[in-house]
Amino acid sequence: MQDLASRLTEELQSKTSFTIPVFGGVPVPTSVVVTWAIMAVVLLLTFIFVRNLKMVPGKSQIVVESLVGFINDLFTDILGEHGKRYVPYLGTVLIYLAVSNVIGLFGITPPTKDLDVTAGLALMSIFLIEYSGVHQKGIKGWLKSFTHPMPAMTPFNILELFIRPLSLCMRLFGNIFGGFVVMELIKLVIPAIIPIPFSFYFDIFDGLLQAYVFVFLTSLFMQEKLEA
Protein backbone atom coordinates (compact mmCIF):
# COMPACT_ATOMS: atom_id res chain seq x y z
CA MET A 1 0.00 0.00 0.00
CA GLN A 2 2.83 2.41 0.91
CA ASP A 3 4.40 1.40 -2.38
CA LEU A 4 1.26 2.40 -4.32
CA ALA A 5 0.98 5.73 -2.48
CA SER A 6 4.52 6.73 -3.40
CA ARG A 7 3.94 5.66 -7.00
CA LEU A 8 0.75 7.73 -7.25
CA THR A 9 2.59 10.76 -5.87
CA GLU A 10 5.17 10.22 -8.58
CA GLU A 11 2.45 9.98 -11.24
CA LEU A 12 0.91 13.26 -10.11
CA GLN A 13 4.06 15.19 -10.89
CA SER A 14 4.70 15.81 -14.57
CA LYS A 15 7.67 13.74 -15.57
CA THR A 16 10.54 14.96 -17.71
CA SER A 17 11.26 12.86 -20.77
CA PHE A 18 14.56 14.41 -21.79
CA THR A 19 16.39 17.70 -21.57
CA ILE A 20 17.37 19.88 -24.52
CA PRO A 21 21.02 20.82 -23.92
CA VAL A 22 20.71 24.57 -24.66
CA PHE A 23 20.59 27.52 -22.23
CA GLY A 24 21.69 25.18 -19.44
CA GLY A 25 19.10 22.52 -20.26
CA VAL A 26 15.43 22.95 -21.16
CA PRO A 27 13.35 20.12 -19.63
CA VAL A 28 10.76 18.55 -21.96
CA PRO A 29 7.82 16.91 -20.09
CA THR A 30 6.43 13.53 -21.19
CA SER A 31 3.07 15.11 -21.97
CA VAL A 32 4.70 17.34 -24.60
CA VAL A 33 6.40 14.36 -26.25
CA VAL A 34 3.14 12.36 -26.30
CA THR A 35 1.24 15.39 -27.61
CA TRP A 36 3.70 15.79 -30.48
CA ALA A 37 3.44 12.08 -31.24
CA ILE A 38 -0.38 12.35 -31.35
CA MET A 39 -0.09 15.40 -33.60
CA ALA A 40 2.23 13.53 -35.96
CA VAL A 41 -0.05 10.48 -36.14
CA VAL A 42 -3.24 12.51 -36.66
CA LEU A 43 -1.53 14.67 -39.30
CA LEU A 44 -0.31 11.56 -41.10
CA LEU A 45 -3.80 10.02 -41.03
CA THR A 46 -5.27 13.24 -42.42
CA PHE A 47 -2.83 13.18 -45.33
CA ILE A 48 -3.52 9.49 -46.02
CA PHE A 49 -7.32 9.82 -45.94
CA VAL A 50 -7.60 13.13 -47.78
CA ARG A 51 -5.59 11.94 -50.77
CA ASN A 52 -7.57 11.28 -53.98
CA LEU A 53 -11.10 11.90 -52.72
CA LYS A 54 -13.79 10.80 -55.17
CA MET A 55 -17.31 11.94 -55.98
CA VAL A 56 -18.53 8.41 -55.25
CA PRO A 57 -16.94 7.72 -51.86
CA GLY A 58 -15.10 4.50 -51.10
CA LYS A 59 -15.28 2.70 -47.77
CA SER A 60 -12.64 4.73 -45.89
CA GLN A 61 -13.95 7.97 -47.37
CA ILE A 62 -17.45 7.24 -46.02
CA VAL A 63 -16.03 6.81 -42.50
CA VAL A 64 -14.05 10.05 -42.70
CA GLU A 65 -16.97 11.94 -44.24
CA SER A 66 -19.39 10.81 -41.55
CA LEU A 67 -16.90 11.77 -38.81
CA VAL A 68 -16.41 15.25 -40.28
CA GLY A 69 -20.15 15.57 -40.82
CA PHE A 70 -20.83 14.59 -37.21
CA ILE A 71 -18.38 17.20 -35.89
CA ASN A 72 -19.70 19.93 -38.22
CA ASP A 73 -23.36 19.24 -37.36
CA LEU A 74 -22.65 19.10 -33.64
CA PHE A 75 -21.05 22.54 -33.50
CA THR A 76 -23.12 24.35 -36.14
CA ASP A 77 -26.23 23.25 -34.22
CA ILE A 78 -24.97 25.00 -31.10
CA LEU A 79 -23.09 27.97 -32.55
CA GLY A 80 -25.37 28.87 -35.46
CA GLU A 81 -24.32 30.84 -38.56
CA HIS A 82 -22.05 33.35 -36.82
CA GLY A 83 -19.98 30.72 -35.08
CA LYS A 84 -19.09 28.68 -38.17
CA ARG A 85 -15.54 30.02 -38.22
CA TYR A 86 -14.76 28.39 -34.84
CA VAL A 87 -15.86 24.90 -35.86
CA PRO A 88 -12.42 23.73 -37.17
CA TYR A 89 -10.70 24.66 -33.90
CA LEU A 90 -13.32 22.91 -31.76
CA GLY A 91 -13.20 19.83 -34.00
CA THR A 92 -9.41 19.70 -33.71
CA VAL A 93 -9.55 19.90 -29.92
CA LEU A 94 -12.22 17.19 -29.88
CA ILE A 95 -10.09 14.82 -31.98
CA TYR A 96 -6.95 15.57 -29.95
CA LEU A 97 -8.70 15.03 -26.61
CA ALA A 98 -10.42 11.85 -27.79
CA VAL A 99 -7.11 10.36 -28.96
CA SER A 100 -5.18 11.45 -25.88
CA ASN A 101 -7.81 10.13 -23.43
CA VAL A 102 -7.98 6.74 -25.12
CA ILE A 103 -4.22 6.40 -25.58
CA GLY A 104 -3.92 5.05 -22.02
CA LEU A 105 -5.17 1.72 -23.39
CA PHE A 106 -1.87 1.23 -25.21
CA GLY A 107 0.18 1.76 -22.08
CA ILE A 108 1.18 5.33 -22.99
CA THR A 109 0.71 8.03 -20.35
CA PRO A 110 -2.27 10.17 -21.46
CA PRO A 111 -1.20 13.84 -21.73
CA THR A 112 -4.51 14.91 -20.16
CA LYS A 113 -3.38 13.30 -16.90
CA ASP A 114 -0.97 16.24 -16.62
CA LEU A 115 -2.64 19.25 -14.99
CA ASP A 116 -0.53 21.66 -17.08
CA VAL A 117 -1.98 20.32 -20.36
CA THR A 118 -5.62 20.69 -19.27
CA ALA A 119 -4.87 24.13 -17.84
CA GLY A 120 -3.39 25.19 -21.18
CA LEU A 121 -6.39 23.87 -23.11
CA ALA A 122 -8.81 25.62 -20.73
CA LEU A 123 -6.90 28.92 -21.14
CA MET A 124 -7.08 28.57 -24.93
CA SER A 125 -10.82 27.93 -24.62
CA ILE A 126 -11.54 30.99 -22.46
CA PHE A 127 -9.45 33.24 -24.72
CA LEU A 128 -11.33 32.01 -27.77
CA ILE A 129 -14.68 32.43 -25.99
CA GLU A 130 -13.91 36.05 -25.12
CA TYR A 131 -12.40 36.68 -28.55
CA SER A 132 -15.56 35.43 -30.23
CA GLY A 133 -17.54 37.96 -28.17
CA VAL A 134 -15.19 40.79 -29.16
CA HIS A 135 -15.21 39.75 -32.81
CA GLN A 136 -18.99 39.55 -32.93
CA LYS A 137 -19.91 42.78 -31.16
CA GLY A 138 -16.77 44.88 -30.87
CA ILE A 139 -15.01 45.92 -27.65
CA LYS A 140 -17.93 48.03 -26.49
CA GLY A 141 -20.54 45.35 -27.03
CA TRP A 142 -18.27 42.80 -25.36
CA LEU A 143 -17.87 44.97 -22.25
CA LYS A 144 -21.60 45.57 -22.25
CA SER A 145 -22.25 41.83 -22.29
CA PHE A 146 -20.87 41.63 -18.73
CA THR A 147 -23.97 43.45 -17.49
CA HIS A 148 -26.12 41.14 -19.55
CA PRO A 149 -29.24 40.07 -17.68
CA MET A 150 -29.03 43.05 -15.30
CA PRO A 151 -26.27 45.31 -13.92
CA ALA A 152 -26.33 43.57 -10.53
CA MET A 153 -24.95 40.43 -12.20
CA THR A 154 -21.68 42.14 -13.25
CA PRO A 155 -19.47 40.79 -10.40
CA PHE A 156 -20.65 37.25 -11.07
CA ASN A 157 -20.04 37.62 -14.79
CA ILE A 158 -16.49 38.82 -14.11
CA LEU A 159 -15.98 35.96 -11.64
CA GLU A 160 -17.14 33.53 -14.32
CA LEU A 161 -14.16 34.61 -16.42
CA PHE A 162 -11.94 32.74 -13.93
CA ILE A 163 -14.29 29.99 -12.77
CA ARG A 164 -15.05 28.69 -16.26
CA PRO A 165 -11.49 27.82 -17.29
CA LEU A 166 -10.77 26.49 -13.77
CA SER A 167 -13.75 24.16 -13.89
CA LEU A 168 -13.01 23.05 -17.48
CA CYS A 169 -9.41 22.29 -16.51
CA MET A 170 -10.24 20.52 -13.24
CA ARG A 171 -13.08 18.48 -14.75
CA LEU A 172 -10.90 16.99 -17.48
CA PHE A 173 -7.90 16.43 -15.21
CA GLY A 174 -9.96 15.05 -12.31
CA ASN A 175 -11.83 12.59 -14.48
CA ILE A 176 -8.76 11.21 -16.22
CA PHE A 177 -6.61 11.11 -13.10
CA GLY A 178 -9.43 9.71 -10.96
CA GLY A 179 -10.05 6.97 -13.51
CA PHE A 180 -6.34 6.21 -13.55
CA VAL A 181 -6.16 5.91 -9.75
CA VAL A 182 -9.23 3.65 -9.58
CA MET A 183 -7.76 1.45 -12.33
CA GLU A 184 -4.47 1.17 -10.41
CA LEU A 185 -6.36 0.17 -7.23
CA ILE A 186 -8.37 -2.48 -9.11
CA LYS A 187 -5.18 -3.83 -10.69
CA LEU A 188 -3.63 -4.00 -7.22
CA VAL A 189 -6.45 -6.20 -5.89
CA ILE A 190 -7.08 -8.40 -8.96
CA PRO A 191 -4.42 -8.14 -11.67
CA ALA A 192 -6.13 -10.31 -14.35
CA ILE A 193 -9.42 -10.34 -16.36
CA ILE A 194 -11.51 -8.23 -13.93
CA PRO A 195 -9.83 -4.90 -14.88
CA ILE A 196 -10.87 -5.33 -18.55
CA PRO A 197 -14.55 -4.21 -18.27
CA PHE A 198 -13.51 -1.42 -15.92
CA SER A 199 -10.91 -0.34 -18.43
CA PHE A 200 -13.64 -0.16 -21.08
CA TYR A 201 -15.58 2.21 -18.85
CA PHE A 202 -12.76 4.40 -17.55
CA ASP A 203 -10.50 4.54 -20.59
CA ILE A 204 -12.88 4.43 -23.55
CA PHE A 205 -16.35 5.56 -22.41
CA ASP A 206 -15.29 8.15 -19.84
CA GLY A 207 -12.40 9.39 -21.96
CA LEU A 208 -14.57 10.00 -25.04
CA LEU A 209 -17.38 11.50 -22.92
CA GLN A 210 -15.01 13.95 -21.25
CA ALA A 211 -13.53 14.98 -24.60
CA TYR A 212 -17.08 15.61 -25.84
CA VAL A 213 -18.07 17.50 -22.68
CA PHE A 214 -15.00 19.76 -22.87
CA VAL A 215 -15.68 21.00 -26.42
CA PHE A 216 -19.44 20.98 -25.83
CA LEU A 217 -19.13 23.34 -22.86
CA THR A 218 -16.63 25.53 -24.74
CA SER A 219 -19.04 25.91 -27.65
CA LEU A 220 -21.99 26.57 -25.31
CA PHE A 221 -20.09 29.36 -23.53
CA MET A 222 -19.08 30.73 -26.93
CA GLN A 223 -22.66 30.70 -28.14
CA GLU A 224 -23.65 32.63 -25.03
CA LYS A 225 -21.03 35.29 -25.87
CA LEU A 226 -22.14 35.42 -29.51
CA GLU A 227 -25.81 35.84 -28.62
CA ALA A 228 -25.91 37.91 -25.42
Place this chain on the structure above:
Amino acid sequence: MSALIGIGAGIAVLTGLGAGIGIGIATSRATEAIARQPEAKGDINKTLILGCALAEATAIYGLVIAFLIIFFLK
Protein backbone atom coordinates in the same frame (compact mmCIF):
# COMPACT_ATOMS: atom_id res chain seq x y z
CA MET B 1 -1.62 12.34 11.95
CA SER B 2 -2.01 10.12 8.90
CA ALA B 3 -5.33 8.83 10.27
CA LEU B 4 -6.60 12.41 10.49
CA ILE B 5 -5.43 13.08 6.92
CA GLY B 6 -7.29 9.98 5.79
CA ILE B 7 -10.47 11.13 7.54
CA GLY B 8 -10.13 14.58 5.96
CA ALA B 9 -9.75 13.12 2.49
CA GLY B 10 -12.76 10.89 3.11
CA ILE B 11 -14.90 13.87 4.14
CA ALA B 12 -13.82 15.74 0.99
CA VAL B 13 -14.98 12.85 -1.19
CA LEU B 14 -18.47 13.05 0.41
CA THR B 15 -19.18 15.73 -2.23
CA GLY B 16 -19.83 12.76 -4.52
CA LEU B 17 -23.12 12.28 -2.63
CA GLY B 18 -24.64 15.46 -4.04
CA ALA B 19 -23.40 14.81 -7.55
CA GLY B 20 -24.82 11.28 -7.49
CA ILE B 21 -28.25 12.42 -6.31
CA GLY B 22 -28.27 15.31 -8.80
CA ILE B 23 -27.32 13.20 -11.80
CA GLY B 24 -29.82 10.54 -10.73
CA ILE B 25 -32.69 13.03 -10.60
CA ALA B 26 -31.66 14.61 -13.91
CA THR B 27 -31.49 11.25 -15.65
CA SER B 28 -34.85 10.08 -14.29
CA ARG B 29 -36.52 13.26 -15.50
CA ALA B 30 -34.82 12.97 -18.88
CA THR B 31 -36.10 9.40 -19.27
CA GLU B 32 -39.62 10.57 -18.45
CA ALA B 33 -39.32 13.42 -20.91
CA ILE B 34 -38.10 11.15 -23.70
CA ALA B 35 -40.92 8.68 -22.98
CA ARG B 36 -43.45 11.48 -23.23
CA GLN B 37 -41.91 13.17 -26.27
CA PRO B 38 -39.61 10.84 -28.21
CA GLU B 39 -39.17 13.35 -31.05
CA ALA B 40 -37.33 15.78 -28.72
CA LYS B 41 -34.72 13.13 -27.89
CA GLY B 42 -31.75 15.01 -29.36
CA ASP B 43 -32.39 18.21 -27.45
CA ILE B 44 -33.09 16.37 -24.21
CA ASN B 45 -29.88 14.37 -24.54
CA LYS B 46 -27.81 17.51 -25.05
CA THR B 47 -29.33 19.26 -22.04
CA LEU B 48 -28.88 16.12 -19.96
CA ILE B 49 -25.18 15.85 -20.81
CA LEU B 50 -24.67 19.53 -20.00
CA GLY B 51 -26.48 19.18 -16.67
CA CYS B 52 -24.58 16.02 -15.78
CA ALA B 53 -21.25 17.66 -16.63
CA LEU B 54 -22.03 20.63 -14.39
CA ALA B 55 -23.37 18.47 -11.54
CA GLU B 56 -20.38 16.19 -11.78
CA ALA B 57 -18.00 19.12 -11.34
CA THR B 58 -18.70 19.27 -7.59
CA ALA B 59 -17.71 15.61 -7.21
CA ILE B 60 -14.55 16.27 -9.19
CA TYR B 61 -13.66 19.22 -6.95
CA GLY B 62 -14.05 16.93 -3.96
CA LEU B 63 -11.78 14.37 -5.58
CA VAL B 64 -9.13 16.97 -6.40
CA ILE B 65 -9.26 18.36 -2.85
CA ALA B 66 -8.91 14.82 -1.47
CA PHE B 67 -5.82 14.27 -3.63
CA LEU B 68 -4.36 17.57 -2.52
CA ILE B 69 -4.97 16.70 1.14
CA ILE B 70 -3.33 13.29 0.78
CA PHE B 71 -0.35 14.41 -1.28
CA PHE B 72 0.51 17.75 0.27
CA LEU B 73 -0.30 17.29 3.97
CA LYS B 74 1.74 14.10 4.18
